[in-house]
Amino acid sequence: MPILETRGLSREFNGFVAVNNVDFTVSAGSLHALIGPNGAGKSTLFNLLTRFLSPSRGTIRFKGEDISNVPAASVARKGLVRSFQISSVFPHLSVHENIRIALQSKDRETFSFWRSDSALSRHDAEIMALLTEVGLADYSRRLAVELPYGRKRALELATTLAMRPQVILLDEPMAGMGQEDIDRTSKLIRRVGEQTTIVMVEHNLSVVADISDRITVLRRGEVIAEGSYAEISSDREVQQAYIGGSHD
The missing domain is CATH 3.40.50.300 (P-loop containing nucleotide triphosphate hydrolases)
Structure with missing residues (x-):
């Protein structure tokens, strides 16, 4: 059983669909990265998972329990932080x-x-x-x-x-860091990930490639690819949406 999963998860803001019908599964003990261009819906998805926002539709399950309507503080006490x-x-x-x-x-x-x-x-x-x-x-x-x-x-x-926590959600942990701090923090996250499941939003693709077990790519609120870094980096839709076009 996955430790964290969503099915058909959606969130609308006055007619604008920020997250659209997202199926997202995180395996226990993994380091799972969530990437995508600006405006892809990554932060909204994080807010939904931790119940800072309520879904318009769909379900969120943590350790098999439906937490779609559980208050944020209770979700944190259950181990999703x-x-x-x-x-x-x-x-x-x-x-x-x-x-x-x-x-x-x-x-x-x-x-x-x-x-x-x-x-x-x-x-x-x-x-x-x-x-x-x-x-x-x-x-x-x-x-x-x-x-x-x-x-x-x-x-x-x-x-x-x-x-x-049993699952830690990290929101751009490398933001604003120089290379020395990035290297130190990457090693720290990898070490913490040996004992705790981690879901991470990160724009630094070198970090994502180095420490992630699995990667989900969002574009305009929808999942367009999922897999290892080698798999998603060779995906043409990902190249066009996230990297900026195909390349040899």
Whole structure:
């Protein structure tokens, strides 16, 4: 059974069809990329999968359960978690505190923000394990605002992992990065993908080719191709719609 799938998924905005009859299947343990030109419907599909938007038609299933009408917060608690394109950490809290807040949110510790640090120290071992996993152990006491851009994105991924997700949806994780940060983040995503299913929207085709197991291509809200990078890159419809024409 696939861990995440849609059937006939559609979303309209005042007559404009942003996602049209999409069948989309993600296998457990895979790293699945979603690509396409601007306006292809990738972000809308992400918003539908994580229930920030409701479908006009069709169904979404997570681990076999129909979540088409489940609230977004409940979907996240079930293990389907999105990491946003724009970094969403708390800039004036430390790296350590950002992870602790994410852990508190997962455990619904509503009033724990008012407790002393000593009362919250039970999270410390898990926090350090997460920071070590994403290469931020030496940055634990630094304010998030002081981190280089690539490290800030690693912190965002760590806060996502703190939710203990079974599927992570990454929205353009390489956006705005230099090559050094791209290389580091690609290795990090590949490492995280060894334990967690990942669905990723990404414009950098070199990254997509390097780390993806399977790729789905959207154009004008519809799936036009799916397969390995070798398969989709040789598809003439993909070349015309995404790459910009056929090439030898």
